[in-house]
Amino acid sequence: MFSLFLASVVLFTIYVKEGDSGPLHTVQLGAAEILRPARTAVANVAHPFKSAEGVISGALERGNQKQALKKTRRKNKELSAEVSQLQQQNNRLRKLLKGSRTGYKYAPLAQVISPVGGQFTNRIMIDVGSKDGVKPDQPVIVGNNTLVGRTAQVSSNTAEVILVTDQSFAAGVRIVPKSKYNQSTGEVSGETSSGEGLLKSNYQGYLGVEYIDQSARVKQGDYVVTSGRAGKFSLLFPPGLFVGTVDSVSSQDIDQYKKIVVSPAAHPEDLQEVRVIEHW
Amino acid sequence: MEQVSVFRATLLVAVAAVVEAVIGPYLTFGGIAPRLTLLGIVVAVSGLQETQGLLIGFFGGVLMDALGEGLFGVGALGGLVAGAISVRVSAMKLKGAQRLILAQAVAVSVVAYDLIHLFATHLAGLQGPSVGAFVVHGVIPDALVNAVLAYLIGLRLMKLLKVRRVGWT
Numbered sequence: 001m002f003s004l005f006l007a008s009v010v011l012f013t014i015y016v017k018e019g020d021s022g023p024l025h026t027v028q029l030g031a032a033e034i035l036r037p038a039r040t041a042v043a044n045v046a047h048p049f050k051s052a053e054g055v056i057s058g059a060l061e062r063g064n065q066k067q068a069l070k071k072t073r074r075k076n077k078e079l080s081a082e083v084s085q086l087q088q089q090n091n092r093l094r095k096l097l098k099g100s101r102t103g104y105k106y107a108p109l110a111q112v113i114s115p116v117g118g119q120f121t122n123r124i125m126i127d128v129g130s131k132d133g134v135k136p137d138q139p140v141i142v143g144n145n146t147l148v149g150r151t152a153q154v155s156s157n158t159a160e161v162i163l164v165t166d167q168s169f170a171a172g173v174r175i176v177p178k179s180k181y182n183q184s185t186g187e188v189s190g191e192t193s194s195g196e197g198l199l200k201s202n203y204q205g206y207l208g209v210e211y212i213d214q215s216a217r218v219k220q221g222d223y224v225v226t227s228g229r230a231g232k233f234s235l236l237f238p239p240g241l242f243v244g245t246v247d248s249v250s251s252q253d254i255d256q257y258k259k260i261v262v263s264p265a266a267h268p269e270d271l272q273e274v275r276v277i278e279h280w
Numbered sequence: 281m282e283q284v285s286v287f288r289a290t291l292l293v294a295v296a297a298v299v300e301a302v303i304g305p306y307l308t309f310g311g312i313a314p315r316l317t318l319l320g321i322v323v324a325v326s327g328l329q330e331t332q333g334l335l336i337g338f339f340g341g342v343l344m345d346a347l348g349e350g351l352f353g354v355g356a357l358g359g360l361v362a363g364a365i366s367v368r369v370s371a372m373k374l375k376g377a378q379r380l381i382l383a384q385a386v387a388v389s390v391v392a393y394d395l396i397h398l399f400a401t402h403l404a405g406l407q408g409p410s411v412g413a414f415v416v417h418g419v420i421p422d423a424l425v426n427a428v429l430a431y432l433i434g435l436r437l438m439k440l441l442k443v444r445r446v447g448w449t
Contacts, residue, residue, distance in 0.1 A: 001334055001360070001364060004334060004335075004338045004356075004360050005357065005360060007338070007356070008338070008341075008353045008356040008357035008360060009353065009357075010353075011342070011345070011352050011353035011356055012351060012352060012353025012354065012356075012357075012400060012403075012404075013353075014352070015351060015352035015353055016351070016403075016404045016405075024352045027346050027352075028345075028346060028347075028348070028349060028352070031301070031346050031347045032349070035298075035301055035302060035347065038298075038302045039302055042302055042303055042306065114305055114306075115305040115306070115308075116305060116349045120397075120401055120406070120407075120408050120409070121349070121350075123349065153349075160349065167406070167407040167408070168406055168407065202407070
C-alpha cells in the first residue's frame with residue numbers, strides 16, 4: 001500500500017511540475033478527445049430544444065388518418081421550435097460578426113461541447129483546437145466582445161476554456177463610466193478611467209476587482225473592461241473587452257483598497273457559441 | 281458458492297469512471313457531485329483479496345484522473361484509500377447491515393477524496409476554499425449524497441459482480 005501511495009504522490013508531483021505539454025496533461029487531452037463524441041451526445045440530449053417531445057412523438061405514432069394529422073401537427077411544432085432555435089442562433093452569430101474588430105484574427109466559431117467537471121474549477125470544452133490555430137492562453141469572447149475566459153489546454157480538435165468565474169482566472173482590468181465606453185471598438189472616449197486592478201474570482205463565486213485604490217472614483221453600474229496593458233507591459237488580453245458591470249463598491253478605513261464586486265456580463269450556463277481571438 | 285469476479289470488478293470500475301467523466305459535469309453542484317468511480321471501487325473491492333482490492337482502487341483512481349481534468353494523482357490516492365477502506369469493511373460480516381456499511385464506506389471514501397483534493401489544490405498553489413467552509417458546504421453534503429446513492433444501488437451492483445465458483449467435485 002505504501003508503494004501505491006508513493007506512486008500517487010509521484011504522479012501528482014510530475015503533473016504539477018511538467019507544464020501543459022507534459023505526458024500526464026497529454027493523457028488527459030487524449031482522453032478528452034476520445035470522450036468528445038459521448039460528451040457531445042450528452043450535451044445534445046441536455047439541450048432544452050431537443051427535449052423528450054421528439055422521442056415521445058415517435059413512440060405514439062399510429063397508422064390512421066387522425067394520428068397522421070396529429071403527427072403533422074407535432075412535426076410543425078418541432079419545425080417551429082427548430083426555426084426559433086435557428087433564428088436565435090442567427091441573431092447570436094450576427095451579433096458575433098458585428099463585434100469583429102479590424103486587425104484582430106479570430107478562430108472559427110466554436111460550439112461549447114460540455115462543461116468540465118471539477119470541484120474548484122469553472123471551465124468548458126469547445127470544439128476548436130490547434131488545427132484551427134488555437135493556442136493556450138488566448139482570449140475567448142462571446143457576443144459583442146464580451147470576455148468569457150481564456151484557453152488552457154488545447155488538443156487538435158478541442159480546447160479547454162478557463163472561464164472568468166474560475167478561481168485560477170485573472171485579468172488586468174480598468175473601470176470606466178458606462179457612457180464613455182464603446183463596446184464594438186473597445187475604445188473609451190476621453191480615456192477616463194476610474195481605476196485599474198486585477199479581476200479575480202473567489203471560491204464563493206464572487207467576481208471582484210482587486211487593488212483598486214481608495215481614492216478611485218468607482219460607482220455601481222460602471223463598466224469593467226480589460227486594460228490590455230500594465231505600465232509598459234502588454235497583458236494576456238487585448239484592451240477594451242467587456243467583462244461586466246460593477247455590482248457593489250465598499251471600503252473600510254483600515255483597508256488599503258476598495259472592495260469591488262462585479263456582475264459578469266456572460267454567464268457560463270448561457271454559453272453556446274464562442275470565439276477565440278488568435279491575434280490582435 | 282459465489283465469489284466476486286476480478287474481471288467484472290475491474291469492468292465495473294472502468295465503466296463507472298467513463299460514465300462519471302461523461303455525465304458527471306452536468307450533475308456537479310458546487311462541491312457536490314456523484315463520485316461514481318469511488319462508489320464503483322468500494323463495491324468492486326468488497327469481496328476481493330487485499331492486494332487485488334488496493335490495485336483496483338489505485339488504477340481505478342488513475343483512470344478517474346486520466347478521464348477528468350483535475351490534478352493527476354488525487355484520484356489515484358482517493359481510489360487507493362477507497363480500496364483500502366472497502367477491503368477493511370468487507371472483512372466485517374454483519375448480516376443485514378451490508379447496505380448500511382456500504383453506504384458508510386462510500387461516505388468515508390468521499391470525505392477522504394474531498395480532503396485529499398483540497399490539500400492537493402493548496403499544495404499545487406491553486407486557490408481553494410478554507411477547510412472549515414469546504415467541510416460544511418462541500419464535504420458533508422457530498423458524502424451524504426453519495427452515501428444515499430450507494431445505499432440505493434450499491435447492493436444491486438454488488439450482485440452483478442458475483443459468479444458461481446465451480447468446485448472440484
